Amino acid sequence: MERHYGMDWLRIGAFALLILYHVGMVFVPWGFHVKTAAPADWVAVPMLFTNAWRLMLLFLVSGFASRTLLAKSNGVRGFLRNRNARLLIPLVFGMAVIVPPQSWVELVTQHGYAHDLGWFFAHDYFRFGALDGIIMPTWNHLWFVVYLWAYTLVLCVLLMLPRPERLQAWFDRAFGGGGALWIPLAYLLLFQVVLFRRGEETHDLVRDGVAHLAYFPAFLFGFGLAGSRRTMAALAHGWPLAALLALAGYAVVAGIEIRWPGDTVAPRSVGYIFRTAREVQTWASIAALIGLAERYLNRDNNWRATLTEAVFPFYIIHQTVIVLVQYALLPYGLHPAIEFAILVAATVAGCWLFYLAGREISWLRPLIGLRPRLAARNRSAREAAPTLGVP
Numbered sequence: 001m002e003r004h005y006g007m008d009w010l011r012i013g014a015f016a017l018l019i020l021y022h023v024g025m026v027f028v029p030w031g032f033h034v035k036t037a038a039p040a041d042w043v044a045v046p047m048l049f050t051n052a053w054r055l056m057l058l059f060l061v062s063g064f065a066s067r068t069l070l071a072k073s074n075g076v077r078g079f080l081r082n083r084n085a086r087l088l089i090p091l092v093f094g095m096a097v098i099v100p101p102q103s104w105v106e107l108v109t110q111h112g113y114a115h116d117l118g119w120f121f122a123h124d125y126f127r128f129g130a131l132d133g134i135i136m137p138t139w140n141h142l143w144f145v146v147y148l149w150a151y152t153l154v155l156c157v158l159l160m161l162p163r164p165e166r167l168q169a170w171f172d173r174a175f176g177g178g179g180a181l182w183i184p185l186a187y188l189l190l191f192q193v194v195l196f197r198r199g200e201e202t203h204d205l206v207r208d209g210v211a212h213l214a215y216f217p218a219f220l221f222g223f224g225l226a227g228s229r230r231t232m233a234a235l236a237h238g239w240p241l242a243a244l245l246a247l248a249g250y251a252v253v254a255g256i257e258i259r260w261p262g263d264t265v266a267p268r269s270v271g272y273i274f275r276t277a278r279e280v281q282t283w284a285s286i287a288a289l290i291g292l293a294e295r296y297l298n299r300d301n302n303w304r305a306t307l308t309e310a311v312f313p314f315y316i317i318h319q320t321v322i323v324l325v326q327y328a329l330l331p332y333g334l335h336p337a338i339e340f341a342i343l344v345a346a347t348v349a350g351c352w353l354f355y356l357a358g359r360e361i362s363w364l365r366p367l368i369g370l371r372p373r374l375a376a377r378n379r380s381a382r383e384a385a386p387t388l389g390v391p
Contacts, residue, residue: 003068004226005300006293011061012307017050018058019318019351022141023343026326027336029262033106033140033319034326036336041261045254052253052278053246053285055144056218060286062148063222066155076159080152086369087149090316093367094142098320100125102140105327107132141319143203147212150205151219168227175221176230181238181287184221188214188279198275218286225290232294239291242284249281312369313355321350 025032028043066083073079104120107113111132115124125136139146158164174183191213192198201211225231235242256274260266266274325346329339358368365372 004064004294004298005304006296006298007061007064007226007290008304008308009297010057010289010293011065012304012311014054014057014061015311015315017054019314019322019347020344021047021050021054022319022322023340023347026322026343027340033102033323034109034330036326036339037330037333038336040336044257044261048253048257049250052249052282056214056282057286057289058144059148059151059215059218060222060225060290063151063155063219063224064226065222066152066219067223067226070159076156080156083149083152085366087145087152089366090312090369091139091142091145091149094145094316095137095139098316099138099140099142100136101320102323103134103136103138105323106134109327109330139203142316143205144315146205147215148219151216154216155220155223168224171224172228172230175224175228175234177234178238180231180234181242181284184217184287185280185283187217188283189276192279193272193275198279232290235287235291236294237291239288239295242288242291245284246281246288249277249279249284252277253281309359309370310352310355313358314351316368317354318347318351321347321354325350 024043024047026034027036027039028047029039029041030044030047066079069082070076070079073082100121101117103125104113104117107120111134113120113132124131127136129136158167161167192210196210196213198210198214202208253274256266256270256277260270322343325343326339329342334342354368358364359370362373
């Protein structure tokens with residue numbers, strides 16, 4: 001399969017937005033592990049620009065990258081072995097080492113927990129139960145890796161069906177024209193608005209059914225898209241219309257948030273309009289971004305390979321850096337704008353340090369989602385698939 005540099009750039013951009021989004025979670029009234037002294041309702045308006053589509057886009061580009069990884073693997077079993085190692089090892093490491101400070105800060109700042117981080121590690125984090133309603137140990141932001149691994153298992157089962165190439169033929173027929181925009185949009189409206197009411201996600205693998213109805217099809221769409229020139233061409237041709245729909249959907253969502261901010265209860269009819277506009281914004285934004293990536297970003301750059309490799313380590317560490325830095329800033333009572341600037345700079349610096357140090361330590365590379373050193377050298381030599389079909 002040909003490498004699609006535009007999808008590499010889309011993946012890099014999606015995770016850069018994720019970091020900014022999680023920094024924004026400190027300042028919006030929505031629940032998060034640590035908050036600024038006075039969260040502001042207005043912050044929700046810019047947050048809603050990416051809130052609807054950011055996660056679905058991540059699953060889609062992960063499905064796309066999984067297709068390229070499968071093409072480089074020794075069959076479905078080889079692909080699954082690779083996914084198990086590249087997803088589960090960082091997941092276990094992250095849950096045991098990276099995530100615990102987030103739970104500790106949340107307990108200290110929101111539940112009056114009195115012990116230090118060392119005590120928390122030794123006595124409370126590995127309790128396999130709840131403390132003040134917080135389940136531990138936990139995966140927090142690493143839920144994405146758990147879901148991606150589960151979706152990969154189901155994908156492998158589908159690939160073992162007789163003549164799986166028929167699925168690609170069906171995909172091409174369905175999404176090779178206007179269906180690339182309208183069929184997924186109709187699906188989201190049916191399952192996220194009409195049949196089910198999209199609410200707060202639980203990030204509990206077995207109790208998050210409505211979220212799975214959105215994310216798993218997006219993952220499969222990305223997998224099919226990687227083998228469909230017709231669908232990619234359709235999205236490249238139709239991105240202006242998709243962009244207009246996305247902006248219109250966001251305008252409605254933002255307008256409703258401004259009129260009924262925060263916990264203000266809006267009329268039921270307004271809630272229905274909000275959910276409908278949100279799903280329109282979701283798929284239209286994704287379709288427009290893929291079309292733009294195909295038309296304008298499908299070219300290489302000296303930074304692309306490094307940034308593509310760095311994405312997963314950045315993802316693993318970024319939220320812990322945000323939470324710890326904001327916790328350290330709380331006693332100083334800084335203006336939120338100053339806090340925001342410090343958080344962005346410190347998070348970017350912390351992520352780069354984590355990646356640059358980790359890639360030089362052979363035993364640490366698999367723990368942070370990087371290939372073993374020899375495999376990484378071979379990959380660089382032959383320009384193989386992206387580092388992960390994940391972050």
